[in-house]
Structure formats: C-alpha cells, structure tokens
Amino acid sequence: KQEVTQIPAALSVPEGENLVLNCSFTDSAIYNLQWFRQDPGKGLTSLLLIQSSQREQTSGRLNASLDKSSGRSTLYIAASQPGDSATYLCAVSPGKTSGSRLTFGEGTQLTVNP
Amino acid sequence: DAGITQSPRHKVTETGTPVTLRCHQTENHRYMYWYRQDPGHGLRLIHYSYGVKDTDKGEVSDGYSVSRSKTEDFLLTLESATSSQTSVYFCAISRSDRGREQYFGPGTRLTVT
Numbered sequence: 001k002q003e004v005t006q007i008p009a010a011l012s013v014p015e016g017e018n019l020v021l022n023c024s025f026t027d028s029a030i031y032n033l034q035w036f037r038q039d040p041g042k043g044l045t046s047l048l049l050i051q052s053s054q055r056e057q058t059s060g061r062l063n064a065s066l067d068k069s070s071g072r073s074t075l076y077i078a079a080s081q082p083g084d085s086a087t088y089l090c091a092v093s094p095g096k097t098s099g100s101r102l103t104f105g106e107g108t109q110l111t112v113n114p
Numbered sequence: 115d116a117g118i119t120q121s122p123r124h125k126v127t128e129t130g131t132p133v134t135l136r137c138h139q140t141e142n143h144r145y146m147y148w149y150r151q152d153p154g155h156g157l158r159l160i161h162y163s164y165g166v167k168d169t170d171k172g173e174v175s176d177g178y179s180v181s182r183s184k185t186e187d188f189l190l191t192l193e194s195a196t197s198s199q200t201s202v203y204f205c206a207i208s209r210s211d212r213g214r215e216q217y218f219g220p221g222t223r224l225t226v227t
Contacts, residue, residue: 032213043204044157044218051213089157093214100145100214101172102206106156 002027006105014113021075021108023090028068035075036089080112117141118219126225133192135222137205145208146188150201195226
C-alpha cells in the first residue's frame with residue numbers, strides 16, 4: 001500500500017525567505033506526482049504536476065523536483081510572500097492502472113510572516 | 115477549476131438518513147473521483163468512475179455508493195449516514211490531455227448529528 005509522508009507538518013518563515021517542503025512515498029511505481037495548495041475552508045488548487053519520467057517542473061516562484069527511485073519530491077518556493085500562507089499537499093498516482101487514484105500526504109501548513 | 119461544481123455546499127443531517135451529494139462537470143472528462151478529508155487522515159479516495167455506469171471502490175468505500183448515469187454528473191450517496199461520515203467531501207476530475215492532472219471542486223461540508 002502506497003504511503004505518502006510530508007515533512008515538516010508545519011512551517012513558519014519570515015517574508016522573503018526561500019523554503020523547501022518535502023514529500024516522500026513508499027512505492028516508486030508511480031505514474032505522476034502532483035503538488036496542491038489548499039487555503040482554509042477551500043478546495044485544492046493544483047500547483048505542479050511531475051510525470052514519472054520527469055525530474056522537475058517550474059511555475060513562477062515554484063519549482064518541484066522528483067527523485068522516483070528514492071521516493072522523494074521537494075517543492076521549492078522562492079522569495080516567499082504572506083500570500084503563500086496555506087497548506088501544501090503532495091499526492092501520487094499509481095503507475096499500473098489507467099485511473100489516477102491519488103494517495104495524499106497530510107500536508108505542510110505554511111505561514112509566511114510579514 | 116475545470117468547471118466543477120458540488121451541491122450542496124453545506125449540509126447537516128441526522129444519523130440514519132440517506133444523503134446524496136452531487137458533482138457536476140462541464141468539460142466531459144472521463145474520470146471522476148470522490149474523496150473525503152478528515153483531520154489526521156488527509157484526503158482519502160471513496161469511489162471513482164472511469165465512464166458512464168463504470169465505477170470502482172477506493173480506500174474508504176464502506177457505507178457509500180455512487181452512480182454515474184451521465185458523463186457530467188457523479189453522485190455520492192451515504193445510504194444511512196453515521197457520525198463517522200461527518201467530513202468534507204471533494205469531487206475531482208482528471209484530465210487525460212494534461213497527464214492525468216487532477217482538478218478539484220469546492221467541497222461539501224457534511225455534518226451528521
């Protein structure tokens with residue numbers, strides 16, 4: 001059974017700092033890995049999708065990397081802003097089926113202080 | 115947001131009553147999913163659908179059933195609601211044209227008293 005772990009569970013940083021969120025998964029036979037953002041009381045917003053054959057993806061100040069063989073992904077946020085405060089979720093989909101049934105980590109709650 | 119809506123957005127119901135949640139999409143995606151989100155457990159898959167009338171169970175399917183009679187609608191039914199089904203329920207679709215990237219609806223907050 002796939003298990004996804006996110007460390008740390010919570011993180012508080014001053015504005016402007018660069019930071020890294022970590023995600024690990026136990027079964028390396030994945031199809032893709034997706035990072036989401038969730039604001040309190042809201043739905044999930046997709047940030048980045050990395051296919052299993054890719055090493056990284058970038059969108060603006062966000063960069064996600066994937067090391068499939070070691071079961072790890074990182075989300076790098078450059079020059080953090082108070083508006084980045086949210087919970088960040090990592091999820092993987094299995095490689096052996098055509099459906100994308102995601103297994104989620106419990107998330108990292110990020111607070112960026114002005 | 116891939117045109118996903120969920121209804122109702124909030125519901126309070128009593129133990130033992132049936133409840134149906136609706137997910138509607140406007141873009142004719144084949145795959146649809148129902149997840150629940152609970153503190154300490156994160157998001158867990160309840161059921162998913164890979165086409166009209168084609169559904170399968172997820173990790174936490176006991177006490178839930180689903181139906182999909184049209185591409186755009188995916189219904190989740192709690193046959194006899196229990197307090198353990200108090201949760202936030204999210205519907206999602208995956209886009210095959212974007213590497214199966216998943217997009218989520220706004221969620222339904224269900225309270226079973």
